[in-house]
Amino acid sequence: xxxxxxxxxxxxxxxxxxxxxxxxxxxxxxxxxxxxxxxxxxxxxxxxxxxxxxxxxxxxxxxxxxxxxxxxxxxxxxxxxxxxxxxxxxxxxxxxxxxxxxxxxxxxxxxxxxxxxxxxxxxxxxxxxxxxxxxxxxxxxxxxxxxxxxxxxxxxxxxxxxxxxxxxxxxxxxxxxxxxxxxxxxxxxxxxxxxxxxxxxxxxxxxxxxxxxxxxxxxxxxxxxxxxxxxxxxxxxxxxxxxxxxxxxxxxxxxxxxxxxxxxxxxxxxxxxxxxxxxxxxxxxxxxxxxxxxxxxxxxxxxxxxxxxxxxxxxxxxxxxxxxxxxxxxxxxxxxxxxxxxxxxxxxxxxxxxxxxxxxxxxxxxxxxxxxxxxxxxxxxxxxxxxxxxxxxxxxxxxxxxxxxxxxxxxxxxxxxxxxxxxxxxxxxxxxxxxxxxxxxxxxxxxxxxxxxxxxxxxxxxxxxxxxxxxxxxxxxxxxxxxxxxxxxxxxxxxxxxxxxxxxxxxxxxxxxxxxxxxxxxxxxxxxxxxxxxxxxxxxxxxxxxxxxxxxxxxxxxxxxxxxxxxxxxxxxxxxxxxxxxxxxxxxxxxxxxxxxxxxxxxxx
Numbered sequence: 001x002x003x004x005x006x007x008x009x010x011x012x013x014x015x016x017x018x019x020x021x022x023x024x025x026x027x028x029x030x031x032x033x034x035x036x037x038x039x040x041x042x043x044x045x046x047x048x049x050x051x052x053x054x055x056x057x058x059x060x061x062x063x064x065x066x067x068x069x070x071x072x073x074x075x076x077x078x079x080x081x082x083x084x085x086x087x088x089x090x091x092x093x094x095x096x097x098x099x100x101x102x103x104x105x106x107x108x109x110x111x112x113x114x115x116x117x118x119x120x121x122x123x124x125x126x127x128x129x130x131x132x133x134x135x136x137x138x139x140x141x142x143x144x145x146x147x148x149x150x151x152x153x154x155x156x157x158x159x160x161x162x163x164x165x166x167x168x169x170x171x172x173x174x175x176x177x178x179x180x181x182x183x184x185x186x187x188x189x190x191x192x193x194x195x196x197x198x199x200x201x202x203x204x205x206x207x208x209x210x211x212x213x214x215x216x217x218x219x220x221x222x223x224x225x226x227x228x229x230x231x232x233x234x235x236x237x238x239x240x241x242x243x244x245x246x247x248x249x250x251x252x253x254x255x256x257x258x259x260x261x262x263x264x265x266x267x268x269x270x271x272x273x274x275x276x277x278x279x280x281x282x283x284x285x286x287x288x289x290x291x292x293x294x295x296x297x298x299x300x301x302x303x304x305x306x307x308x309x310x311x312x313x314x315x316x317x318x319x320x321x322x323x324x325x326x327x328x329x330x331x332x333x334x335x336x337x338x339x340x341x342x343x344x345x346x347x348x349x350x351x352x353x354x355x356x357x358x359x360x361x362x363x364x365x366x367x368x369x370x371x372x373x374x375x376x377x378x379x380x381x382x383x384x385x386x387x388x389x390x391x392x393x394x395x396x397x398x399x400x401x402x403x404x405x406x407x408x409x410x411x412x413x414x415x416x417x418x419x420x421x422x423x424x425x426x427x428x429x430x431x432x433x434x435x436x437x438x439x440x441x442x443x444x445x446x447x448x449x450x451x452x453x454x455x456x457x458x459x460x461x462x463x464x465x466x467x468x469x470x471x472x473x474x475x476x477x478x479x480x481x482x483x484x485x486x487x488x489x490x491x492x493x494x495x496x497x498x499x500x501x502x503x504x505x506x507x508x509x510x511x512x513x514x515x516x517x518x519x520x521x522x523x524x525x526x527x528x529x530x531x532x533x534x535x536x537x538x539x540x541x542x543x544x545x546x547x548x549x550x551x552x553x554x555x556x557x558x559x560x561x562x563x564x565x566x567x568x569x570x571x572x573x574x575x576x577x578x579x580x581x582x583x584x585x586x587x588x589x590x591x592x593x594x595x596x597x598x599x600x601x602x603x604x605x
Contacts, residue, residue: 034593044602047127048134055084055135059142074150074157075213077143082206082238084136089245091129094440100125101443105450113452113573117597120448120574126604130179137172144169156216164209171198171205181603185581192292203242210235249439253289256437260430263516266417267462268426270435271301273410277441279305279473280466283413284442285435287421294421296413297444297465299522305472414515416462445576445601446470452573452597454501456551458543458587461508463578464519470576471526474502503550503572504530507541543583544590547575551596573597 058080065073090096104119147165150157175198178184178191211230218229230236259271270285277283277298284293417423446466449455459467504527511532512520523530531550533541551572577587577600584600591598 034589038589038592042124042602043121044124044127044130044604047124048131051087051128051131052135055080055139059139072217074143074146075217077139077146078210078213078235079233079238081136081139081143082235082242084132084139085203085206086238086242086245088129088132088136089242091125091132093245094249094442097125098440098443101447105447107451109451109453113597116451117574120451120597120599122448123445123599124602126602130604133172133179134176137169137176140165140169140172158212158216161209161212161216164205164212168202168205168209171202174198175202184603189292196290200246203239203246207239207243210239252440253436253438255434257432257434259432260425260428261516262426263519264514266426266514267516268415269412269516269519270296270415270425271410271412275411275437275441276409277411278409279469279476280444280447281441281469282444282466284438285413286438287435289436289438292421293438295442296415297446297469298411298413298441299465299469300409300411300472301522302410305476414462414465414519416514418462444469445599446578448599449502449574449576454503454572455574455576456503456505456547456572458505458507458547458575458577458579460506460543460579460583464506464508464515464523466578467504467506467576468519468523468526471502471504472522475526501572503527505533505543505546505550506530507533507535507543509536510534543577543587547577547587547591548594548596551575551591574599576600 062076062080100122104122107116107119109116144165147157147162151162174194178187178194184191210233211226214229214233215226218226256272256274259273260268261271262268272283275283277300279298279300281298282295283298284295286293415422415425417426444466446457446469449457449470457467457470504523506523508514511534520532523532531546533546535541553571574597575587575591577584577598579587579600581603588598588600
């Protein structure tokens with residue numbers, strides 16, 4: 001048994017499990033009803049349908065007018081095209097997305113749950129973006145056909161006008177095809193390139209097309225007359241709006257310096273102090289601004305989001321139980337004694353972990369520096385852990401303390417190996433590096449959890465980023481309420497009659513070995529009762545069963561496998577899932593089918 005393995009087992013006292021007492025979860029909706037509501041006709045698709053229906057009404061109205069193939073009639077179709085493109089771009093603008101979330105999170109909790117659960121679906125606004133994009137493409141098809149007809153009978157429709165029209169149609173059609181979920185997932189980089197460059201080219205050509213068409217229709221072709229003709233059309237104002245919305249995030253493009261700490265061969269943590277971002281937001285970073293961008297959830301550090309001792313830089317002599325090359329540090333949960341990096345009392349540790357053994361016995365066993373074998377056996381029996389040497393922390397792992405900073409809102413992001421870019425970022429040994437950042441930090445799905453008094457946050461792998469970000473925000477708000485002498489339970493972060501009482505479920509292989517002890521410290525600091533499920537030890541959990549049990553009060557929220565919750569424990573109002581697309585859809589669908597408000601990012605959120 002290696003030294004690093006003993007250290008990992010001691011730290012993984014945080015790892016607990018909770019399952020519903022009843023192994024069966026009853027379906028509460030008819031199969032056809034739940035499939036139609038939660039799979040076939042989601043909020044995303046409802047928004048798409050509403051947008052497309054509105055455009056269909058406009059098409060019917062225009063079709064009822066004079067449709068003779070003339071340049072003037074064809075020009076009228078340019079306005080609905082520009083209007084749809086404007087809305088599509090608007091719903092992808094950072095500031096507008098932030099405004100959407102801001103508009104709902106201040107909704108009073110006194111509103112019925114049925115209303116708040118509908119407002120929480122705000123993250124499916126992508127249905128408007130895709131609906132208007134597809135509608136703009138269909139309007140362009142009609143416009144191109146009308147232009148082709150006018151080219152035959154109206155000399156004002158010239159070859160350049162007709163050619164540009166069909167090039168724009170080709171560009172928009174390419175964007176829509178590449179945005180199909182199956183193609184987008186399989187060829188994400190190609191989708192991103194087509195989306196960006198074809199979109200830009202389409203807008204530029206649309207400017208040229210409108211100028212040429214206006215000049216062709218104008219009787220007076222002097223510059224002043226042409227300008228007046230352009231600005232009498234609503235299309236030009238929509239084009240100005242589209243152009244400004246496209247330029248705005250790139251006007252905020254900047255190169256920033258970040259501090260990197262590799263926690264394992266599968267993950268690294270990037271620390272930022274030159275940007276301002278808030279919990280539950282995401283940032284976009286890149287090494288090649290024109291080619292690819294990657295979004296990561298912001299995890300704040302420092303007051304008021306974490307306890308001061310979490311980031312203590314005090315060190316002691318290396319212990320026999322420390323990983324090779326690792327200095328001991330003071331923290332709140334992961335270190336048990338001097339050798340296991342914990343200055344907290346055994347009594348406090350025992351209570352926080354709901355240990356039934358006496359504090360004196362535990363303290364004696366730890367402070368007497370029991371043999372590694374004895375300590376390992378004790379942890380194995382009590383926490384049902386089975387750690388192998390293969391799970392030992394990364395060989396060059398150092399305690400990832402955040403860099404010192406004078407920033408008022410420093411934060412970090414977790415980068416896990418999921419593609420060529422992330423793998424390259426992890427393998428880069430440089431502690432300090434520069435990256436590109438574009439636009440403003442954007443509010444993420446977990447912000448909608450503030451619509452509920454209580455919620456269960458289910459996440460897997462690197463999805464711990466947005467989940468932990470939310471928990472830190474809630475803790476900071478709870479402490480703020482406490483300082484203001486409001487009635488609040490600081491331990492649970494629960495304000496009476498307000499927001500609080502959130503629980504984390506995190507399923508991931510070898511959490512300590514992959515993400516490092518600092519992250520587990522932060523998790524324990526934000527939610528002392530968090531359920532951390534090591535899939536390397538316990539296998540893959542039934543997340544639906546696990547979330548259902550905790551949400552409905554059928555499980556012990558990590559206090560033991562069979563221990564029952566106290567009588568009268570409040571149920572959680574909602575469940576938020578942050579995982580890959582397949583797991584998110586399955587868990588959200590299964591819980592919603594059982595009438596539990598469940599939420600999770602969709603592929604276009």
